[in-house]
Amino acid sequence: MTAAPHGDRTGAWFSGPVHGPLPILLLVMTAATGLVDAVSVLGLGRVFVANMTGNVVFLGFAVAGAPGFALAASLAALGGFLVGALAGGSLATRRARRRGHLLRDAALVETVLLLVAVGLLIGLSGTPGSGLASAVAALAAIALGLQNSAVRHLAVPDLTTTVLTMTLTGIAADVRSSGRVVVTRRVLSVATMFLGALAGALLVLHVGLARALLPAPVLLAAIVGVLAVVVRRPAPWQEPVGARA
Known part of the structure; x- marks a missing residue:
């Protein structure tokens, strides 16, 4: 991912000229990601729709016949994520010169896809059948694949909105060299994902999948x-980061 200019490390974090409002909006998106993955893991047969590293591992468990892991849903999520990432790449190409328009359009498509998924779950009692679980997993994964691809092109450091491995690595490995702004961004990214997952889990356990x-x-x-x-x-923040390097 493109490195941020030095000004982003010392300037205003939420409204600076480099990224404008993107950091706070991506944190909101990160919380939504944690919520969606909580619903998918707890309600659709232990399948990740945002974290494809975890989903590939779960897919291996399902192929091995481990109980509680849904092969069809995992495959649907993997395929859906790739479709979404492909669509996100196409959208990023068309919106390459306007980062705000890219995120707006990606979030709009995601909203529609997730609302359709909610519609499929309305009226459901108990655990969804394999067919419905796969359909919902595919829709959610398309949404998150699109998000991941679009956010990648935004190039806001440490805010991928879907995975935290490198963010956590950076918190520990760069603790002596990173400035306060960078550490804050990374910690908030982890915290918002956690809070989203926590909220999603509580909603799944107490109000059902559709409402969750x-x-x-x-x-x-x-x-x-x-x-x-x-x-x-x-x-200025609307322009691609590389164009200002």
Whole structure:
């Protein structure tokens, strides 16, 4: 991922000229990711729809016949994620010169996909059957694959919104060399994912899958609304990071 210019490490974190409002919006998106993965793991047969490293591992467990792991849902999530990433790459190419428009459009498509997934789960009692679980996993994975691809092109350091391995590594490995802004960004990324997963787990356990998933598209819709307003005014953060290097 493209490294941030030095000004991003010392300037205003939430509204600086390099990334503008993107960091706070990506933190909201990270919380939504934790919530969606909580629903998928706890309600769809132990399948990740955002974290493909975990999903590939779960897929191996399912192929081995380990109980509790859904082969069909894992395959659907893996395939859906690739489709979403492909779509996200195409969207990023078309919106390459406007980062705010890219995130707005990606979040809008995600919102629609997750609302369809919520619709499939409405009225469901108990654990969804393999067919329904696979369909919901595929839709959610398409949404998260699209998100992952779009966010990758935004190039905001330490805010991938879907995986935390390198973020956690950076917190520990660079603790002596990273500035306060960088450490804060990384810690907040981990914290928001945790809080999203916690909220998702509590909702799954106490209110059911459809209602547990619903806050995710609501958060994404809020991101769309914010960006619909802020992108109307040209600003330096809208330009690709590489163009200002």
